[in-house]
Each structure stands twice: as C-alpha cells, then as structure tokens.
Amino acid sequence: MTMGVIEGIPPDPILERREMVQRVARKTLDRRILISRGMVGLCGVALLLALVPLFAILYSLLQKGIRWWNLDFFTKVPQFPSLIDPNAIGGVSNAIIGSLVIDGIAALFAIPIGIVAGLFLAESSSKFSSMLRTTAEIMTGLPSILLGIFAYQMIVIGFDEWGVKLPGIGFSGIAGSFAIGVLMIPVIMKASETALRGVPAPIREAGLALGARRSVIARKVVIPTALPGLITAVLLAFSRAVGETAPILWVIGASNIVEWSPRKEMASMPLQIFQSATSPYVALREEAWGIALFLVFVVLVINLGSRLFAAWLQRERR
C-alpha cells in the first residue's frame, strides 16, 4: 500500500519507514525463502548426520553381539586358548556377577546418603548447603578416573598420612564399590534435591500446622510425594554407574571364576569389555560385542524402566 503525499498532511517518518521496510521485505522475499528452506534443510541434514553414527553403533552391537548370547555365555566362566584348543573361550558369568555385586553394594550406600544429602539441600539454605551444592556440581563433572585414584589410595593401598592410619584391603570388589558409590552420590544428591523441592510447599506446611516434627514430615510426607522423581534419579544414576570403567580399572583386581564376596578380587562387565576389545585374540575381541550388547541392554532397560515407572506413578497419583 503506497502512501503518497496527501495534500495538506506532512509526511510521517514512521509511516515512511514502514513503507520502506515493506518494500525491502517484498523485494527480498524470494531470496529469504530460499535461504530459509536451505538452512532448515541443513538442520534436517544435521539430524540425519547425527543419527548415522548412533544407528551404526546400535547396528554393530546387535549384529555382532547377539550371536554370543547363548546359555554358555551367561553361565560359564572364561577359558583360555591353548595349543590343543585354540578356540576355547568360555563365558562371562564372572563379569556379570562381579558387576552385580560391585554396583549393588555401591548403590546400597550411595542411595541413602544421596537422598538424605538431597533432603538437606532441599530444606536448608545455609552457607554450608550452598557450598555443598557447588561441591556436588563439581564432583559430577569430574573425570571418573580420579575417583579410581582415590579408591586405589584409600582402600587398596591404605592411608598412612596426617596422623590417620587406614589399613589397605588390597584389590577387592569393595574398593570398586567405593569408587562407584562416591561417583553416584553427588548425582543422586542433586537430582533428589530437585525432586524434593518439587513437593509443593502447602503440603509441607500442612504437616507443620498439624504439629508434626520435621523428620516425620520428611519421612511420611515429602519423600513419598517426591518418590517418582527420587526413583527416577536413583535409577538413572545407577544406570550410569553400571557402565563406568575408569574408576575400577586398577582397584578390583581380576577373577576368572564367579566370586560373590566383595572382599575378594572380582571381574566386571565394562572392564571385561575393555580388556577383551584390546586383546590380540580375535575370539575375545568378538566376544566383547556380546558383553557390550548385554551392558547396553541393561542400561537401556533401567533407563526406560525408570521413565515408564515414573510416568505410571504420576498417573496413579492422579
């Protein structure tokens, strides 16, 4: 719409500007549409590019790993090749049980500590709590190998400095549990804090109004209400811990038999994948795919399961 000069009215700078903008816009429209289609298309291409390696990994895992899944794989212990039986391979039951024990014990002490510390962060606003929060944030971002150093120096070798003396236990499942537990605590802490803070204030206040003391409110009101978020947090932290290799690289020793006692040396699935993948024996390298597939399967089941469970709990609550 062109506004020509209307007799008697002076030209309005705003209207002139609008007219200029519309003129430019119309002239450039085709080019802009072209650029837009191109760039949005590029984004689509980016998405496809992103999916390629990810699908490639899943495909390799399935294709190379599934053929290892038989009863022997899950129930037998490893065997070693020899000149009379160069294809001896056995199974990985030692690694599966080892992972179970190590991660189970880690979860056993990390979960209560993480949730209680999360409750502390949610309920307190002191300097100590904000410092703790920052510490937890730093700890979740640290490379997990550092926790392996920590566990090695504290638990395996023992501590003998600054007047404190801790005997070392030697290589053991407990050392691995310690490393993985300390890894899990800050993750659970921060996620629990978010979940617990999500409990609406009126619910807490109602408890206080009834005269209940805080620990009772926490136990009977806040935690049950936040349970879906807490369970999700715990399961996700656990699924991350199951896949960690670096913290247990040099602290759990090794075991070629199924070992249930955490006081002793054990094997573990991620560590076994690492060792088998870098082995010169072709059969072991191929077996690593089978273990990797199982590990990914476990991790995905826990992840999916936690989401579905949280969603179910939400619906139940309605």
Add this chain to the structure above:
Amino acid sequence: MRIHRTVRLALTTTAVAVTALSMVAVPALAGTRSAKTSGDPYLTADNRLNKSATIGGAGSTFAAPLQNAAQAAYEARTPNATINGYQAVGSGTGESDILKKVVDWGGTDVPMSQTDIYQKEPSGFNIRASAFVEVPIALGGVAIPYNISGLNSKTPLTFTASVLAGIYEGHITNWNSSAIQGLNPKVKLPDSKIVVVARADSSGTTYIFTNFLRSAAPKVWTTQPSKTPLTLPTGGVAGSGNAGVAADIENTPNSVGYVEYSYVLLNPSLLKGVAAIVNKAGKALTPSLAGIAAAAAAKPNITAANFSIDWQAGPTAYPIAGYTWAVIWRGNQTSDAQGTLLVKYLDWLSHSGAVDGTTAGQDVAALQGYVPLPANIQALARATLLKVTGSHGQVLLTSNGG
C-alpha cells in the same frame, strides 16, 4: 552246591590275588589318586591343602598366558584353593605390587634388584632385596612379528640386531631402506614408513629385547637394557602389555614390534609374519620351542643375579629368549594358610608332572607355547621355595597337606 576243595582253594587264591593286584594296579593306572610310593612327594602334596586360602598375583604379561591356563588347572585339582585372576599389568607394576603387598606374588621377567626397590620406594624405606626370593616359573622367547601391507612373501623377513636397533632408534625409517632390503634380497619391500610398536608400560619383555639389542649390537644400541618404556620414533605406537602390542601390530599396517612367543603362537593372524633373527652363530632363525630350548641349554646355570639367556652361542639357539620369575616375600606372608597355598602353587607351576603321569604347571606351559623348564631350573625353583618361611619360622613348602 558242593564245590571241590581244590577248586575252592583256587578260587579263593585268585580272588585274593585279584583284589591285591587291583589295590595296587588300579590307583597306579588312575594316576592322580594314589598314595605315592614313587615320584615326587612335594609335587603330590602340591594339590593337597588342609586350610582353604585365596591368593593372587600380578605382573609380567610374558607369563600371563601360562598363569591364566595354569590357575584354572590348579584350582580344578586342588580343593580349598582359590586363585584370583592374574593381573597382567607388566613386570614393573608386578614389582610395585609385591613391594606394597597387595598381591601374593609379583611376576617379572627381570628378578627384582635393590636398585629396582629403591626406585619404587621413597628413600628411607628399608626394604632389602634379601627379603625376597625369586622363583623361575617359565621359559619363553620374544618374537618379532610384522604386518607389512602389500607384502606377498611366504618366507619370513630376516633382521639382524643392528637393523632392529636402527629401526627402534628411528635411524631406519622405511621398509625398503637398503639395510633391510640388503638382508632380504629376494623380497620386494614397499616404500612405506615403518611404524614401530613398543610397550607403553614398564616391561620385562622390553628388558629382554633391549638386552638382546645391547648384547648383539652395542655400537648401535648404546643404552643399557631396562624395563622402562622406550622413546618411540615419530609415529610409533605404544601398547599396554604384550597383549596390547600384539593387538597394535595386528591392527596397524607397516608395523613391527616385539611380543612374547605364546601370543604369536596362539594367534594365527600374527603367525603369518614373524621375523627370522640372526643369532650369534650367524644363522637366521624364526622363534621356535626348539630354538628357545637351545638358548636355555647354552647357559644352564642361571641364578637370579645372572639370568639372561639372550644372544647365546650355538647354531640352533634363538637369540631373544628369557625366563620369567615370581617374586615372593621370604617371610611375612599374610597368613600361613595363604603362604602355604602360594608356595605349593608355585612349586606345582614350576614342575612337570611327567614323573607321576599327572599334569603339573610346566605341562600346561608346553600347551601355551613355552618350553618346559629344564630339570635343573625346576630344582632351583624347588630349592628357592624351600626358603620361604611362615609365622613361626617353619618352612611352608611341605610334602603333606600342611
């Protein structure tokens, strides 16, 4: 019915004779269960343990194939014994671990010396080398596999020590350089850069290899042999453990490296290209059990102080070979039960069962690509183990279950 008296007598005699014979013959034929009347009492007792115990070892990857196979065999024969998986972390770490007492024995290809101890402990720490004993447990060799893309040759390449030294120092950079081509006139070598593979960790195998280079080519390889990781020429690849080096050679084209012989023997893809090394007598030999045995035979009286069998004389002696050892504390075991299991396991490991017809460690070793320890070395192992004492100063290696 009535049986004639003579017949009855005959039948009884036969029955008695058969029973008597079977009491002796059947166990003798079965082998493993007899109350030994002949054979080695210590060896028999090695599989008998009164108290249950768990031990674990760490160290040399040179010994790892043997340890992995042998442990399973020993545990199957010995009730009450549990042996943790052998941690193949390299000789250097094995020595550190035994010093810190986080394992029961440290595996190393180079017997631990006082210098080694000083290096690993902060100064002022008083551990004497005499607090340990070194038990020889296996005899093997170091192979030089290569992986040259585009090489179509059935015959193995030949190297001399000076050529290998030149390669590892970075003086010889291409496969078709005159030094290498001169040794292999019948083979057309490609014009590609050599990728040198060595150990990233502290390794006894590195010691055996560098000791060979130093003994055979002292003008080219001027540094003293040691376990510390070699400085690689540009583009070199460092592998962790013998297994890592073997995997790196398999995966990297135009590479060459040094690997304990078992790893090559049990791995068909590496077996395709293993070099022949010129020995002291001038013959080019690929590694073989016979060659390693000849090297050991050329220097039969080794001790923990004088242990190297590299570069031995004799036309059939393979020039890069060595023993591997288990380092254990002479006293101060974690417990008597653990100490007993430890010495019995190592005794079983270092002996052949040929006398009894049973299987012992060196029989397992033979199936893993090692040469069974010569008889005098087996005796050395036994004598060394008899020096290990328990909490009351008693000798732990017994010829009963104790």
Add this chain to the structure above:
Amino acid sequence: MSELPLTENAKHFSVKGDSAHWGVLYGVSGLFALICAVFILSIVASSIPAWRHSGLSIIYGRVWSQGTDSFGALPIISGTLATTAIALFFAIPIGVGSALAIVHVLPGRLRILLSSLVELLAAVPSVVYGLWGLLVLAPWFEHTVEPGLAGITGSRFPFQAPPEGVSLLLAGSVLFVMILPMIVALSRDAIAIVPHEQFEGALSVGATKWQVLRKVVLPGARTGIVGAITLATARALGETVAVAMVIGLNPLFPPSLFSTASTLASTIALQFQDATPLQVAALGALAVILMTLTAIVNWFGRRLVRGSAFRAGVI
C-alpha cells in the same frame, strides 16, 4: 511443653525430635563433604613432590619420560585439547542443528520418538563407544577416510603421516560421537522452552522460518545451548577409556592428525599402576591439571544451564 506427660501419639509431634532430624541431615552431608575434601586434598597432596621436582615445567615441558625422571606434559595437554577441539568442531553444528530440527522441523510423533532415542543413546557407556571406535571405525579410517583426506589435501599438514588406524583424528571422532547425544538432548530442552508465542509472533511479522530460528529461538535458547556445549566439553576433556582404546598412547607431539597421541586422562589411566613414586606424583599433577580444567568448564556450564530444563540422568 516438656512438663506435659506425652501420649504415644503425641511423641510424633514433640518438638524435641527436630534435632535428631537435623543431626542426621548435617551428619550425612558432612560425611559426604568430608569425603570430597579428602578426595581433592589427597590428589593435590600426592602431586606436590612433582611440582617441587619439576616446577611449572610439567605444564610447558615437552618430554615425558619415566627413565630420565623428566615430566613435561605439554604434548599430553595439547593432545587433550586437540581431541576435544575436533569433537566440538563437529558436534556443535551437527548437535545444535539436529536439536533445531527435532523441535521445529519434525512432526509431533517423530519428535517424541527421536528425543527419547537421543536421550537413551546418551546413556550408552563410554567403553562401548571405545569398542566400536577400535573395531569398526579404526579400520574404516585406516583404509578409507585417512587415505581419502590425504589424497584430497595432497598429504599436507595436518594430514601428512601415513594412516595408522589409531590416531588423534580417530580419538576426536569417537569423542564426537560420544558427546553428540548429550548436546542434542540438552539443546533440545533449551530450544523447546523458548515460548511458542515468540516464535509465532516473529512469523506473523513476515520473517521466514530460518530468520525466526536465527534471531529469536537461538538467542532465547543461547544460555541452555552454551551450557550444553560446556558440559559436553568437560566430558570430552575427562574421557578416559574410550580415548585410551583409540589414541595409541604416545606422549610425543603428534605431527599430524593421523599420528598417535596421548591425553591427560588416558595417560593417568595407563601409567598409574607401574609408576615410580615420582611418576605417581607427576600423574597426580596431571590429575590436578585435569581437575582444574574440568572444574572451570563445568562451573561455567552449570551457571548457564541452571534454570533451564535440566535432566539429571543425561549428565
């Protein structure tokens, strides 16, 4: 209050119990704080002999050798930075672009499906990425990609060494695949919470879709996206196992992208066990450097991400 006799029920309501509650809370939190303090202090303390021996030359020295007791980590630090840089170079455009596509290009069902898929992939353990990188990607790189790159650029820097399989480029690529789901998931969150009214408002004045994305959505999501990138950077800097499997562990300066190299985390992992006491201290110094790097990057990232939709499990 304490004078009245308490009935059974009333015990639940006594004020006295509060101290137990706070006692437990402070006790447990204090325990965790103590563990963290001991952790950080022990690593710093273990590195002191190395700082005393070599001083700052640990950071700028070029030779890392156990035998000669010289510990210069410059090649190792640059290996860490280089692999992370390669990973980010590809992950940022592809990751942010994918996130834009997921939110603004895909129809509803596909959007939910792909979002979940990407989040699940972020949970895959790093050792599996290392396995795939070593057994699948390395041969492909060695036979196809690296010769191809060398051919195209005429073997000039940085593509000049002979392709070996394990290399700096391979490690960077594996890291790229590893941090990609993380960047996509977190950027997706940030982009999705830009109010739809703003998007539609911009469209209604005649902007094209791309103009809206560029001038409204991305600036709006910038905090979250930058946060995602810094978190992914921290992860890449500290990644140990996957890198150790594909980098060749050579503590020298890699002359080209096809050469072997080493990173801080992988050096620590592989040398820690058999180190002499001075070397243990030197590795502790590497740990301190690594800790400082990741802590700074993380702190920066979390300050930017806090407030936007932040999923516990993805990190």
